[in-house]
Amino acid sequence: MDIVITYVNGLDPEWQKEYEKHTNVPILEKRFRDWGTLRYLFRGIEKNMPFIRKVHLVVAQESQVPEWVNREEVNIVYHRDIIPAEYLPGFNSNLIEMHLHCIKDLDEEFLYFNDDIFPIAKCKPTDFFRDGKGVIGISSHLFVMNTFKQICHRSDRMARLALGVKPTFGFLRPQHTCTPMLKSECNTLYKTIEPQIKASLTRVRSKENITQYLFTNYLYLQGKIVNERQSKKHFSAAVTFGWQLRDFIKNPTRKLVCINDVKLTQKRYVKMREMLLSAFEDKFPQKSKFEQ
Numbered sequence: 442m443d444i445v446i447t448y449v450n451g452l453d454p455e456w457q458k459e460y461e462k463h464t465n466v467p468i469l470e471k472r473f474r475d476w477g478t479l480r481y482l483f484r485g486i487e488k489n490m491p492f493i494r495k496v497h498l499v500v501a502q503e504s505q506v507p508e509w510v511n512r513e514e515v516n517i518v519y520h521r522d523i524i525p526a527e528y529l530p531g532f533n534s535n536l537i538e539m540h541l542h543c544i545k546d547l548d549e550e551f552l553y554f555n556d557d558i559f560p561i562a563k564c565k566p567t568d569f570f571r572d573g574k575g576v577i578g579i580s581s582h583l584f585v586m587n588t589f590k591q592i593c594h595r596s597d598r599m600a601r602l603a604l605g606v607k608p609t610f611g612f613l614r615p616q617h618t619c620t621p622m623l624k625s626e627c628n629t630l631y632k633t634i635e636p637q638i639k640a641s642l643t644r645v646r647s648k649e650n651i652t653q654y655l656f657t658n659y660l661y662l663q664g665k666i667v668n669e670r671q672s673k674k675h676f677s678a679a680v681t682f683g684w685q686l687r688d689f690i691k692n693p694t695r696k697l698v699c700i701n702d703v704k705l706t707q708k709r710y711v712k713m714r715e716m717l718l719s720a721f722e723d724k725f726p727q728k729s730k731f732e733q
Contacts (some may be wrong), residue, residue, distance in 0.1 A: 442570060443548040444486060444619075445518075445541050447499045447534065448556045450475045455504040459530050464645050476702070476714055479507060480732060482559050483515075484725035489560040489696070496731065497544050499523075499537060501530060511733045518544050525639075533646050535592075538653035539638055542627030550575075553620040553653065557700050558673075561693040561724070568696065571667055575621025578670035579661050583611040588648045595641075596651045600658035603633045615657040618673045618697060622656055623665065630659050673697040679705045683716040690720040 450456065451474050486493055497516045500506055506517055520529055523543040528536055541553060550570050569576050585594045590612075597612035631638060641651045660666045674695040676686055679702065689698065700717065702710060 442493060442550040442552060442566065443495045443497060444490075444493050444552050444554055445497045445499060445544065445547070446479075446482065446554045446556055447537055447541075448479060448505065449501070450505055450507070453504050456501060459502070460532055463530055464532060474702075474710065476557075476700075477718055478559070478700075478721060479556055480509065480729070481721040481725050482554070482556060483731035484727070484729040485560040487729040487731065488725065489562060490564050492566045494548055495546070497547065499541070499544075501532075509732050511731050514731045516544075516546070528642050528644060531644050533643055533650065535646065535650035535652055536642050536644070539631070539642065539651065539655075541653075542622065542624050542631070542656075547624050549624050551622050551624065553622055555619075555699075557702075558619055559698050559700070559721075560696065561690060561698045562672075562696045564696050568671060569619070569621050573623075574665050574667050575623065575657070575660055576667045576669055576671065577618065577621055577657065578616035579613050579657070579666060579668045580616075581611055582614055585612070591648060592650055592652055593654055595649075596655040597658050599634055599637055599651055600630070600655050600662060602637070603630050603659060604662055606662055613654075613658045613661060615654055615661075616670055616673070617675065617699065618671045620653060620657055621666075623660065626660060626663075626665065627656050630656060671697060673699060675699045676701065677704075678702045678713045678717075679709070683713060686713070686717060687720040690717075690724050 486496060495516060497518050499518045501520050520531055520537065523540040524531060524536065531537065552569055585591050593614050594612040598608045601608050638651065641649055643650060657666065672695045674689060676698065678700060
């Protein structure tokens with residue numbers, strides 16, 4: 442299986458210039474700031490997921506590629522390689538996620554990683570795929586109360602539309618973790634409802650978007666998902682003490698960790714970033730093959 446990582450360095454002045462040129466939306470600092478932890482995601486993959494065939498790093502442009510990345514081991518994928526030109530430049534994760542399956546030489550079984558999820562302990566292939574089925578927790582939700590849940594609901598309806606299944610008032614929502622995907626199924630789904638998908642695509646986030654839950658729900662409704670939660674711990678840095686993160690990284694009780702900085706102030710971000718980098722460096726001190 443492969444891993445696909447989407448990455449944005451919001452501190453990149455070239456990227457910022459493109460953002461300001463093509464959008465009227467203020468840059469959300471918390472969404473695009475760089476924690477400097479990407480190299481530890483790569484080190485975690487090498488140490489804890491040795492069964493991975495290839496890692497693909499998806500970025501907007503050349504200036505977004507960290508200078509330390511070893512391009513002989515990491516396949517650099519630019520947005521222009523997978524996303525139709527009429528939607529570029531794009532600053533919307535939903536837009537990018539609709540086209541991950543278009544990556545050249547992508548394995549049939551692949552995992553989609555956000556850059557805030559890290560394999561912190563030894564993993565097995567069967568943690569993510571079993572007998573051609575993805576492994577991830579799926580939960581049912583009855584109420585649509587905010588924009589994000591409306592997008593989730595729309596994604597669920599689109600998956601049902603592609604399969605000819607009657608939509609419901611509620612919706613399915615996958616566990617927030619690395620997402621198992623099947624390339625052939627993504628291709629089939631996209632072709633089946635291509636007009637609806639393209640109608641949802643926007644350069645920046647919009648309530649009209651569809652999320653990558655579309656693909657997971659499509660698999661689940663076909664019986665191609667093992668509904669079992671992955672071994673993952675979630676931390677919101679805004680309400681987590683530094684020592685809690687440090688201790689978990691040192692002695693993890695789960696195989697994956699997600700570290701999210703929603704609503705984190707700049708002052709707390711600087712302090713937490715320093716602590717987090719120190720903890721990761723202690724955990725993964727050796728440079729990986731993905732680094733020069």
